Structure formats: C-alpha cells, structure tokens
Amino acid sequence: MAQDGMFTISEFAELSGITRSNLLYYDAIGILKPAYRAGNNYRLYSSRQLELINAILSLRSMGLSLDAVREHIPNRTPENTLDLFETQIKALSAKIDDLLQLRESIEKRAETIRLHKDIKAPLFTIEVRSTETIFIGRLCASAPNLDVAYFHSFLKQCREVGISHATQIGQIVFMESALAGSWDAAGCMYAKTNKGSDNIEEGMFAVLFELSQDYFDDNHAYYEKFMRHVSKNSLELRGNIYIEYPLDEMSENDPKKHLVKIFSPVRQR
Template sequence: MGDKIYLSTGELAKMLGVTKQTVIYYDNIGLISPAKRGEKEYRQYTLEQADELDSILTFRNIGVSIKVLKEYLSERNAKRCIEMLKHQKEKVDKEIQKLDRIRKKIESRAKLLEKVVEVKDLKKVEFVYHEQEVYMIEECKEADEKSHMQSFTALCNHSKQLGIDFENPICNIIRKKDLATGAYEKTAHFGIKIPDDFQDANIERFIKPSGTYAFTYHQGSYETMNLTYERLIAHIKKHGYEVCGNAYETDLLSTLTSLDRNEYLKLIAIQVCKN
C-alpha cells in the first residue's frame, strides 16, 4: 500500500491533455525532469510531479515565458508567485488594450466601407454643416511623389505610436490659395483626426474650422482628380457659394480594396461660404 505510484510519459501526457512530445521537451530543457528512469531509461513521474506540471502548463497558458518559469521554479514561494502573476497581468492588460484598438480599427473601416458601397450617385454634391475638428498633421514640404510618401508614412507611424490610427483614415489637405490657382494636386499636409482633448505636446495640430462644406466623390485614378475639382467648384458657384477654406481628400477605396485604378474612390470636402 505504501509503494509510490509512478506515471509513464504517455500516462502523464494523457492525464494532463498534452502530447508526449511536450512532456519530453520540458524534461530536455530542464523545466521538470522525471523522478526516476526505469528500464531502457523510460521516464517515470510521481503524482506530485503531475500536479507540478499542471501548474507549469497553467503558467504557460497565461503567457509566462520558459525563462521566467525556470527562474521562479528554482526559488519558488508565494511572494514570488504573486509578483510573477501581477507582472503577467500587466502584460495581458496591455495586450487587451492593443487588441481593443485593432477591433475598433476593424469596426471603423468596415462601417466606412459599408457606407461607401451604399452610395448611389457619386457625382452628387451635398452642402453639410460640420463642427470644428482637430487634426494631427505632417507637412508636405516638397511637391514630388517621393516626398509625399515620406510625409504620409511619417504620419502613419506617428499615429500608430500614439494609438490614434484606428478612428479615421488619413486625409490630404489642400490650401485655399492652391484651389484658387487650380493646383488641386498640391497637398500641403497629411492629417488625421484626433480627439479635441488629446494630450501630447509633441504633435503638430491643425484646426479644421466649423462651417459648411461641399462634399462630392471622385472615382478613378488620381490623374483625373482635376476634373472632379472643376465639377465641384462649378457646383459651388452655381448654388451661390464661394470657396472660403481648404479642401480635404479622404481615400475610401484604394489599393487595399481594388485592383482597378478606375475604381479608386475619394471623398472631397471643401469649406464654403454664402456669397
């Protein structure tokens, strides 16, 4: 009756719902070794070790690394266990925050695309009042395509670092003076909307003022954008308005959603005032 019960590698693995290879791996790296070896060097584990391995598997399932586990098991006690669990909780909380941002980004992009595919008349112009918005911006100092891409990438990376890239897509901002001369391709800044109370002293802010904006869509390649601008500005004048602010271009359908450049879609908004 007093004989100790031993479990083979297979029996231990079956009891804990893991593979034999997992048990052997943990032995090979020195995490938990068999109590003794029987004939032909077969591993034999005690029931106490089954309980220990179950605890190790629990720690691994919550993300504790092999290195941290080894250090803990060599000098295990309740205080160190509490410290290890608290540290792991902090890591899990950060991961949850990261996943929540990803979820919001997915939801935001899906809702945007759902609205886009429901649009029936892409040439329709609407005049809509909008409240003031705050943007984080990156200046486009040069007009060439390479410089534009560098500015765009810089803003993308900065917004990701700050965790504000999920709410809104990046837009191109074209100055009023460039609209007046027909330089519609001349992006002054790339911008992304941020909360009004966002606290970060290291970002350059840009205020998109409240007021009435004329909205329309551009479908097709970027090379034909001037035609859409001419149509939009002509509509603005026809309805007794004049351009009194900047233009804001937002990609809705681009390389991510279409292989055909003729299916690319941008939303263009220009601030207007009554004559």
C-alpha cells in the same frame, strides 16, 4: 503505474492532459524534468509533479511565454508570483488596447464602405458632420511630394505612436493654400483615430466625389473643380480641405472605380 507514486511518461501524459512530445520538450528546456530516471533511461514522474504541471499549464494559459515560465518555476514565492501576474496584466491590457483600436479601425472602414459604395461620382453635395478625432503627421510636404516615400514615412509615424496599419488615412490642403489656389503648397497626411489630438471640426461641409485611378494622382483638377462648386453655391471655406479615399485598393478591384472624397467646412456667403 511504474511504482508507487511514480508514473511513466505515457501515464503522466494521459493524467496531465499534455502530450508526450511536449513533456520531452519541457524536459529538454528545463521547465519540467522527470523526478527520476530508471536505469533503462525511462523517465518517471511523481504524483507531486501532477500539481506542478497543472501550474505550468495554468501559467501558459495566461499567455506567459515558455521563457517566463521557466524562469518562474524555480523561483516561486507569493511575491514573485504577484510581480509576474502584474507584469502580465499590463501586457494583456496593452494587447486589449491594440485589439480595441483594431476593431475600431475595422468598424470605421466598414461604415465608410457602407456609406459610399453606392455613390455615383462625380457628385457635389453638402454634409453635416460631427467632430472627428484625427492624428496629423508631424511632417508636412508640398503637394507634389505627397508621394510614395512621404506616404510610407507617415505610416512609420503612425506605427511609432501605436496606430494600426488598418486605420484609414487622408490628406490635408491648408485653407490658406486653397484660397490662394496654391495647390503645390505644403500639406499633411492624417489618420482617422481616437489616438490623435487634433480633429476635423463639426458643422456644414461641402463635399465632392470623383473617381480616381491612383492614390498618388495629381489632384489639382479635383481641387479646382471643388472650389468652383463652392463658389457656384455661394459658399466659402471656413477650414482646411480634406481628401480621403472611401473606396480604394482594399475594397475595389477596379482602379477606375476608386472613389476620392474632397471635403471642407463651409458657410453661406
């Protein structure tokens, strides 16, 4: 110990559990300056500063930035500390919401792969589905314009409302267009997330699985094949057509094995 109640920087670092380099940095940015500088420019810290460094480390462990800590240290009062904590609680709650959404997206992606990895396309089948919440893009485009630019425009919309980039997305062809065979009519994109206010209804769905080499392929042939299967099985549409890619660039290296899923709610004629 340098003198009664005072510690050299090395002693203070050992007692506080913070590195010497961090103490030098805290000194440089004004978070914790030595209590005294000796004539040889040695930094000396007081025993009271052990309590202060513990408070600083506690604030940092709560996720507070160095700037927030630096601003708070000279302005500590119960009221200011409560304000600081309440602000941090809100920030942490937002992060928790984002992490929960990200986990949900990953879980949905994983479940999609599990359910579809052994599908042998082409395949037409019937599914019974529960209601699924989705976010529909506010912009629509004609089918030929559901291209790279439109795709990234939709992703931007998702980011604006806090939807993770990891969320699975799909395309919609409106029922009126499908019944008229107008595959170039306006359609939309959607994201499979609980943050949406729309939904894919529950009930019986006709489903067509096909192999697709490109997300932006011309899907007209798939749509027409889907409608032929619907008619052949004495079914009729009762809602929009949805297009998803259960196995895509994320999960399958071979583009010839990318899986497209076309499905729509139907009823018996």
